[in-house]
Amino acid sequence: MQYRRVGKNGNEASILGYGCMRFPVKNGKIDMVRTEKQIMSAIERGVNYFDTAYLYIGNEAALGAILHKNGVRDKVMIATKIPPYLVNSRKDMESILNTQLERLKTDYIDYYLLHAVQDIKGWEKAKASGLMDFLEEMKAKGTIRNIGFSYHGDKNDFKVLIDDYNWDFCQIQYNYIDETNQAGMEGLKYAHSKGIGVVVMEPLRGGSLVGKMPEEIKKIWDKAGVNRSYVDWALRWLWNQPEVGVVLSGMNEESHIDENIRLACEIKPGTITENEHRIYKEVKEAYLRLMKVGCTGCAYCLPCPAGVNIPFCFSYYNTMHLFKNKHARLQYLMFGGGATGGANSLASKCVDCGKCEKACPQHIKIRENLKILRKEMEPWWSGPLLGIIRGVVNIKRFFTRGKKTG
Numbered sequence: 001m002q003y004r005r006v007g008k009n010g011n012e013a014s015i016l017g018y019g020c021m022r023f024p025v026k027n028g029k030i031d032m033v034r035t036e037k038q039i040m041s042a043i044e045r046g047v048n049y050f051d052t053a054y055l056y057i058g059n060e061a062a063l064g065a066i067l068h069k070n071g072v073r074d075k076v077m078i079a080t081k082i083p084p085y086l087v088n089s090r091k092d093m094e095s096i097l098n099t100q101l102e103r104l105k106t107d108y109i110d111y112y113l114l115h116a117v118q119d120i121k122g123w124e125k126a127k128a129s130g131l132m133d134f135l136e137e138m139k140a141k142g143t144i145r146n147i148g149f150s151y152h153g154d155k156n157d158f159k160v161l162i163d164d165y166n167w168d169f170c171q172i173q174y175n176y177i178d179e180t181n182q183a184g185m186e187g188l189k190y191a192h193s194k195g196i197g198v199v200v201m202e203p204l205r206g207g208s209l210v211g212k213m214p215e216e217i218k219k220i221w222d223k224a225g226v227n228r229s230y231v232d233w234a235l236r237w238l239w240n241q242p243e244v245g246v247v248l249s250g251m252n253e254e255s256h257i258d259e260n261i262r263l264a265c266e267i268k269p270g271t272i273t274e275n276e277h278r279i280y281k282e283v284k285e286a287y288l289r290l291m292k293v294g295c296t297g298c299a300y301c302l303p304c305p306a307g308v309n310i311p312f313c314f315s316y317y318n319t320m321h322l323f324k325n326k327h328a329r330l331q332y333l334m335f336g337g338g339a340t341g342g343a344n345s346l347a348s349k350c351v352d353c354g355k356c357e358k359a360c361p362q363h364i365k366i367r368e369n370l371k372i373l374r375k376e377m378e379p380w381w382s383g384p385l386l387g388i389i390r391g392v393v394n395i396k397r398f399f400t401r402g403k404k405t406g
Contacts, residue, residue: 001261006111007148007197014264016049016247017050017079023058024038030062045261053083054096054100055081061103063104064105067106080100080109080111080113084126084131108144111146114131118361147167148197149171151187162194168197170196170198172198172200174244176209178205204234206295210234216286217290220282239269298361299311304356306349308347316331320377333385
């Protein structure tokens with residue numbers, strides 16, 4: 001494992017950070033046995049940075065229980081987050097922090113972030129609430145060791161934010177597609193020039209940079225003449241830059257953990273060739289041309305008051321266009337339309353309230369895109385088709401219950 005300094009205190013963090021947003025699930029709950037094996041395997045191979053959040057339901061408690069049980073709390077660094085938009089008083093601050101300490105079974109947090117800062121307005125509100133004064137008090141006591149923020153706004157506000165407080169570190173969305181989006185490379189270099197550590201999230205852009213690849217993009221990668229996985233290409237682009245401290249990866253498959261750790265041991269900064277830079281540029285241009293909606297699936301837009309599963313809708317919409325998948329529309333209707341027993345969460349349920357757009361870190365025009373999506377994904381015959389499918393499913397359930405009763 002390789003290590004880089006993150007923050008002003010000189011801490012050496014593994015360049016691969018363990019994202020704890022999505023642990024393995026079994027029977028609707030976190031699979032603690034499997035999660036423990038995965039986390040301990042990562043620690044044994046040098047991963048020492050674990051990222052979670054107050055809003056990651058059950059995940060702080062799971063991480064804390066595993067670290068405590070195995071006696072490895074002091075061998076790792078925990079990063080977690082406070083949602084400033086839920087804070088209105090000092091009582092709120094104390095309640096959230098104490099809850100997190102209890103969940104994590106610890107008396108200190110190594111890296112503490114304001115969660116999902118999007119603009120200067122949100123930052124000014126956090127300051128006005130007294131949150132920063134509270135965090136400084138906790139840092140002076142040793143309860144918090146580094147103060148930072150995770151960011152989803154534009155690079156201009158990012159620079160203002162960087163200059164307005166004595167931050168220890170920050171966390172930004174960054175990958176070869178988002179080189180100029182949000183804080184981007186310009187923000188990365190700016191923060192680094194100020195001595196502020198940078199942690200990277202969304203290195204695979206919600207998984208859209210790996211997995212099944214559109215033929216057009218696959219052909220571009222093949223031109224490189226180097227046999228690498230798509231994960232390798234994505235992480236290599238990041239670790240090639242010495243300004244990047246930690247790259248977070250949400251790992252819940254053993255094979256993903258193995259590959260990411262192997263790459264974190266192999267990839268060195270400054271090793272990408274000029275030809276490979278040209279390949280990255282071509283791939284980026286192709287992605288941006290093919291992708292209909294730049295949704296990463298973060299789900300900050302949820303819950304929708306009208307019940308629309310926005311990331312689900314955009315995922316199938318992008319799949320249909322990126323991969324020329326002729327089955328995507330039917331799958332969208334089947335799984336999102338309640339035909340398999342769930343609730344109807346299709347784009348047509350949108351009531352145009354706009355709540356989602358205020359929460360979207362990508363600043364996507366969600367309502368406008370849902371209207372376009374609806375025209376393509378929900379043709380006139382989709383309603384009658386869903387009615388027939390639901391009827392067939394209900395008949396099958398009726399006879400299934402009858403057989404069990406008999």
